[in-house]
Amino acid sequence: MSTFSIMVVDDEILTLNNLKKALEKEGYEILLADSGERALELLEKFRPHLILLDLVLPGISGLEVLKKIKETDREIIVIMMSAYEILEKAVEAMKLGAYDYLLKPFKLSELKTTVQRALETLSLRLRVLEELEKEKQRYYFGKIVAQSKKMKQVVDIAARVAQSDRTTVLLQGESGTGKELLARAIHYHSPRAEKPIVAINCAAIPETLLESELFGYEAGAFTDARKRKTGLLEKADEGTVFFDEIGDMSLALQAKILRVIEDGTFFRLGGSQPIKINVRIIAATNRDLTKETEKGNFRSDLFYRLNVVPIHIPPLRERKEDIIPLALSFMDELNREIKRNFKGIEPAAAQAMMNYSWPGNVRELRNTIERVMSLYQAEEIQLQFLPQEIRQEIELPENKILEQIARGRELPTLYHLEKCYIKKVLELTGHNKSQAAKILGIHPSSLFRKMKSWKD
Template sequence: MMAASILIIDDEVLTLNNLKRVLEKVGYEILLADSGETGIEVFKKHRPNLVLVDLMLPGIDGIEVLKQIKETDANTVVIMITAYEIIEKAIESMKLGAYDYLLKPFKISDLKTSVARALELQSLKIRIIETVETEREKYYFDKMAAKNKKMIDALKIAHKVAHLEKTTVLIMGESGVGKGILARAIHYNSPRADEQFIEINCAAIPENLLESELFGYEPGAFTDARRRKIGLFEKADHGTVFLDEIADMPLSLQAKILKVLEEQSFVRLGSTNQIKIDVRIITATNKNLKREIEQGNFREDLFYRLNVVPITIPPLRDRREDIIPLALTFIQYFNHELHRSFKGISEDAAKVLLAHDWPGNVRELKNVIERIMALNQSEEILLEHLPLEIKSSKAKFPILKDSVEKTEFISLNELEKKYIKEVLKFTGGNKSKAAKILGIHLTSLFRKLKSIK
């Protein structure tokens, strides 16, 4: 592990040498500069981890050095050194981004402690930035597997609204379609990406606990409230709160959520003080909120406040062309997680995956791929690897069903055209697979496709 580097900027040579000797004994690499101008040059050239700078420098003073360092690299930690009589300037430097200040004469132990804590803070900041970057890479919109037009349209809307950091988004879709993933993608592609993303499932937490989880409480707010609890809204300040299964939130709590949306403030349980926050709220539901309003389960005013940008994610059975691309994405992921080396899916296995209706949607598909890869070592997913409930699926096409239900009959020629289109959609546009399902030669399929066009 490389030693941390520290730049010391001071116009007194004796101070420079004393600080250098003390900090080198600890194991740090030391750079020296005897003026503000030289210090800035050394900083830009070597980019040290930490800078110790005297406030009272001839020429460019310590405040200006601090400003220029922060403009060059906001993550560099800076400690100011000052005499007691100019402590006001030291306080000003803290407001400008300095981590700490040391009053001359200071103890060696105080110097070592301040430097160690500052470097620990910088290390934490770097880890947070790396984590955010890793998360952001996972949720790039262009990495999301989507060939289906409705899904592509949903991703386009999400991409556009991600940059509008205050706009409320309502994500709708069946359980397992990926509403939480889309919410995270919106957050990590927004200006709030470096801040907290906090998710809470409104259906998973008992009604009596949900309010205290969201808003926190003061000591004595209720029987077991012995100390202050910071709620999730407060923790997410400047970030994003994702309220999943919003339709299951109690009516009494819906009014408080409306207030947060309208005023960006709330009150902890057991308090009367308003707490101002700056959060983006994204919500999701697998229920029809208009029907919930009609049944008296959901506030109409909250619905209109949440429904600023609605996004509907279609179920996996309605976007079969995405099944294989999603499966391949999961294979790549679990190769890394489970230390496997699967390269793809056999044709027979792919045909069965495409035929299954996936009532559990993307979540079910992901779980099936993980189960197969956990229990098998192979170059590809084979038909024999698939669970029995998946293998027993039969291809379901809605063409005949729709025609009968609507009592609208069409000619055999039109039915054939529709059926071929549906099979091509089913196979993700793979004409060879479509020909096999249809039981005709590939050349015959090409001939029929010409007549369709």
């Protein structure tokens, strides 16, 4: 952190000079003002981290100056200096947002510790703000790659629902499609952005633990409960709760969650006092909740409560236009992170990636790019860098395959050869599948199965 700057405001020149000397010794940068007017003038050009402000000033009073400072910049820490006789004024100053006060006359050691403590608080706050900013950046909508029409629609709905601060959102999509990314983007774009988002993975926490994690407990609620524990729901107050994998939550817990959603209250385990919270709920699942409801695995009343704004994130294979933009964006990110200098993707590799079905969706794509970039140093992602299951998706014309066989180089896999041959036969029969199956000498259902396996 750069050096801290302090402005000292006092009408006594001697005090100003003494404080300047003492604080400069501590390594701070010092600005001096001999009146409130002068202080406010300086404030237009400089923003000190901290201001030591005398309460009794000849022109505009210390309290007035304090008010103006706080109007200009709430983050500046103000420490009042006041004589004992006007202590009640110092109290008033604290109410107006002063951080602390020093009673005159004070020892220099006292000054140092007070200033130090204030600046520690400040650096902590700055660090928190910095972290928050980073977090925001990471989950900003701008970071979400959405080239396809389908994904653009998803982002558009999410951006709109983010603004309405209490609306419950249900995100559904296969594993790795970006549900968590979207949930966080919604939170950081909502009026609750400065408050926490608490993510609860309902599938990862054992059922028995989940309840105490969510609701917390009172001391003595059970044998091991020595101290009261605040639950995750309480921690999310005024912010967002993200129930991840909600489809995996037990029916018993579903009933309790329903109550929280319905009236915003719950009890700590072993508690008798209802706790009221104000949270926005975002839930996500890779299951089909409509089906789970029909099967009786998911409460329909909870489903309707959650399904206020449903957002379905389509699998990557249904929005192929996103594949290459996503790959390039991960490439940029990883170039920086692992110090590589990849510039693009060679056409054959891009084609194979486009043809592949990505059962693990965006996560699988990201992992693939990361693996390639950490194993190879090159300018382009080449076909040969890709794992076998993706490489085999490259469509070679038949004659190229035969040529390869003849030359005995880069022999195609059986899978690929078969796919090629079947496609040729289909072409020759005008896509008449039963006729094609006859020529191939297999049952039509096998043909269907094989054709399906190319897609997913």
